[in-house]
Amino acid sequence: MRNLLLTLRFDGSGFHGWQVQPNGCTVQQVLGDALERVLGRREAIHGCSRTDAGVHARMFCCNFRTEHAIPAARLPAALNFYLCGQVAVLDCTEVAADFHARYSCTGKTYCYLIRNARARDPFLLHRALLKPFPLEAALLEREGQAFVGTHDFAAFCAAGSSVKSTVRTVRRVEACRDGEELRLFFEADGFLYNMVRIMAGTLLEIARGRLEPGCIPAILASGDRANAGFTAPAAGLYLWKVEY
Amino acid sequence: MRNLLLTLRFDGSGFHGWQVQPNGCTVQQVLGDALERVLGRREAIHGCSRTDAGVHARMFCCNFRTEHAIPAARLPAALNFYLCGQVAVLDCTEVAADFHARYSCTGKTYCYLIRNARARDPFLLHRALLKPFPLEAALLEREGQAFVGTHDFAAFCAAGSSVKSTVRTVRRVEACRDGEELRLFFEADGFLYNMVRIMAGTLLEIARGRLEPGCIPAILASGDRANAGFTAPAAGLYLWKVEY
Numbered sequence: 001m002r003n004l005l006l007t008l009r010f011d012g013s014g015f016h017g018w019q020v021q022p023n024g025c026t027v028q029q030v031l032g033d034a035l036e037r038v039l040g041r042r043e044a045i046h047g048c049s050r051t052d053a054g055v056h057a058r059m060f061c062c063n064f065r066t067e068h069a070i071p072a073a074r075l076p077a078a079l080n081f082y083l084c085g086q087v088a089v090l091d092c093t094e095v096a097a098d099f100h101a102r103y104s105c106t107g108k109t110y111c112y113l114i115r116n117a118r119a120r121d122p123f124l125l126h127r128a129l130l131k132p133f134p135l136e137a138a139l140l141e142r143e144g145q146a147f148v149g150t151h152d153f154a155a156f157c158a159a160g161s162s163v164k165s166t167v168r169t170v171r172r173v174e175a176c177r178d179g180e181e182l183r184l185f186f187e188a189d190g191f192l193y194n195m196v197r198i199m200a201g202t203l204l205e206i207a208r209g210r211l212e213p214g215c216i217p218a219i220l221a222s223g224d225r226a227n228a229g230f231t232a233p234a235a236g237l238y239l240w241k242v243e244y
Numbered sequence: 245m246r247n248l249l250l251t252l253r254f255d256g257s258g259f260h261g262w263q264v265q266p267n268g269c270t271v272q273q274v275l276g277d278a279l280e281r282v283l284g285r286r287e288a289i290h291g292c293s294r295t296d297a298g299v300h301a302r303m304f305c306c307n308f309r310t311e312h313a314i315p316a317a318r319l320p321a322a323l324n325f326y327l328c329g330q331v332a333v334l335d336c337t338e339v340a341a342d343f344h345a346r347y348s349c350t351g352k353t354y355c356y357l358i359r360n361a362r363a364r365d366p367f368l369l370h371r372a373l374l375k376p377f378p379l380e381a382a383l384l385e386r387e388g389q390a391f392v393g394t395h396d397f398a399a400f401c402a403a404g405s406s407v408k409s410t411v412r413t414v415r416r417v418e419a420c421r422d423g424e425e426l427r428l429f430f431e432a433d434g435f436l437y438n439m440v441r442i443m444a445g446t447l448l449e450i451a452r453g454r455l456e457p458g459c460i461p462a463i464l465a466s467g468d469r470a471n472a473g474f475t476a477p478a479a480g481l482y483l484w485k486v487e488y
Contacts, residue, residue, distance in 0.1 A: 011366040056367075076363055085369040119320055122255040123300075123371070125329040 001065050003099055004072055006031075006045075006079075007091040008060040013126035013235065014086055016053045018060070027051075027087055031062070034082035038075070039068045048101040048242050049108065052194070054234030056127065058111070059090075061242045063101045099244075107171065107243040110196040112184040113236045114204075116177075128181070129236035133208060135182055137175040140203050144173030144184070146216035147199055154223040156202070158194035158231065166192055166223075173199075185240065194231055202229030245309050247343055248316055250275075250323075251335040252304040257370035257479065258330055260297045262304070268297075271331055275306070278326035282319070283312045292345040292486050293352065296438070298478030300371065302355070303334075305486045307345045343488075351415065351487035354440045356428040357480045358448075360421075372425070373480035377452060379426055381419040384447050388417030388428070390460035391443055398467040400446070402438035402475065410436055410467075417443075429484065438475055446473030 008031070016024030020032070028045055036042045043064040051057060070078070075092040083089070098104075115121055115128040116135045147170045154166040172187035184203065186196050202219070205211040211229060219227045252275070260268030264276070272289055280286045287308040295301060314322070319336040327333070342348075359365055359372040360379045391414045398410040416431040428447065430440050446463070449455040455473060463471045 009366055011369070058367075080363055085364065086366045088363050088366050090363050119324055119332050119334050120329065122253055122330045122332050123302075125255070127367070 003063055003065050003095050003097050005063045005093050005095045006089055008089055010057050010087040012054050012056040018047045018051045034079045037082045038078045046101045048105050051239055052234050055237045057239040059241050060239055061101045104244050107189055109185055109187040109241040111238045111240040112200045114182040115180055116182050117180040126235045135207050137177040137182055139207055141175040143206050144203055147173050151220050153192055153195055155219050155225055155228050156195045156198040157192035161193035197231045198228050200232040205229035247307055247309050247339050247341050249307045249337050249339045250333055253334055254301050254331040256298050256300040262291045262295045278323045281326045282322045290345045292349050295483055296478050299481045301483040303485050304483055305345045348488050351433055353429055353431040353485040355482045355484040356444045358426040359424055360426050361424040370479045379451050381421040381426055383451055384419040387450050388447055391417050395464050397436055397439055399463050399469055399472050400439045400442045401436035405437035441475045442472050444476040449473035
């Protein structure tokens with residue numbers, strides 16, 4: 001049995017996230033449909049994470065096992081032929097039999113794109129969070145350093161999650177500005193449900209003056225979701241990099 | 245009578261160009277509708293150019309005259325409230341009575357965005373021209389220098405144009421690469437109908453080896469549209485800058 005790893009990029013604004021759902025169109029669904037047209041059979045596809053509805057992926061990885069003999073190098077063009085324009089397969093490689101896109105993953109980076117201007121940008125529709133008030137990248141980055149390290153992130157996890165442990169290791173929080181665009185990067189060994197969105201929302205509330213600078217360690221220690229900031233919207237959030 | 249200059253940005257992929265048409269939605273139409281809702285009256289809007297269907301504008305200027313007293317600084321937010329997400333008003337200023345967005349214009353820059361990769365990018369859907377064959381920015385820029393200067397561009401003008409003179413002055417042709425994205429900039433005092441698209445198509449045919457390097461001066465001299473390259477598609481073309 002061959003094990004194939006696909007690297008995707010998708011605009012999540014028209015999807016109900018990655019994972020197949022009874023109601024609504026998902027990336028896993030359309031990719032599975034395209035794969036079935038190429039291979040002539042339905043194969044189970046394992047994604048590196050369940051992205052929320054509206055979340056984008058500059059890089060997303062998934063794998064599937066098949067007996068089909070199609071060369072890996074031919075799969076991207078074959079799949080892109082059947083996929084809608086919102087999803088693209090960038091690469092395909094053969095991987096070890098025990099590789100799993102989710103369980104073999106050693107690290108992920110998410111990016112929040114914030115348009116810091118008064119007027120929206122038509123080219124960033126559904127692709128950035130519009131924040132008209134002044135935002136200082138240095139402040140966001142400085143406050144974000146409180147997330148770096150191994151912590152219990154229970155306060156930054158949405159209700160309804162069923163994970164065994166809420167301990168994660170955040171490796172990097174970085175903010176950089178390019179004109180009216182501000183990017184917030186979060187790199188970790190893994191993320192809890194809505195963790196990036198709550199961390200971003202908390203930093204934005206500090207920048208807005210609604211939460212005190214330096215408040216993050218106490219919120220982490222409390223373990224209480226109610227103490228953290230709002231859940232920033234999905235539009236503007238990108239799965240940026242997946243590491244194995 | 246006040247004369248107001250608006251600076252817009254629009255994603256042209258859903259529009260039949262700038263100018264109002266009996267069939268199809270145009271930017272001038274939706275802007276006029278929004279302006280009527282804000283001012284309570286219909287005003288004539290003069291655009292800096294007629295962009296083709298599907299062409300984008302990073303910067304587009306237009307002006308209108310009105311007796312309405314609304315402060316210029318309040319207009320962008322008021323108009324954006326009524327405009328669809330594909331069009332945004334970035335700025336509004338009061339200008340001299342004789343100012344006309346088209347006739348007062350002293351220069352324009354267009355940019356062609358080319359994705360030079362095998363797989364498409366979902367974030368550039370309808371926003372870039374996909375070219376999978378190798379493209380060398382230095383070659384495109386070198387060949388493009390033949391356009392710079394004052395020439396009769398009849399060979400680079402689509403049929404059906406009714407201009408008095410086909411002489412234009414191209415000030416700059418520049419190609420630069422950023423990873424898999426290649427940008428071609430054309431700056432001139434003005435452009436003929438489809439001129440940028442035919443210049444870009446000609447450069448791409450030289451890069452592909454379908455036209456000889458150094459052929460542009462002879463094509464210009466011939467004055468014959470049939471000798472130039474293909475008309476590059478609208479997707480990927482941006483009105484980049486408008487000067488007064």
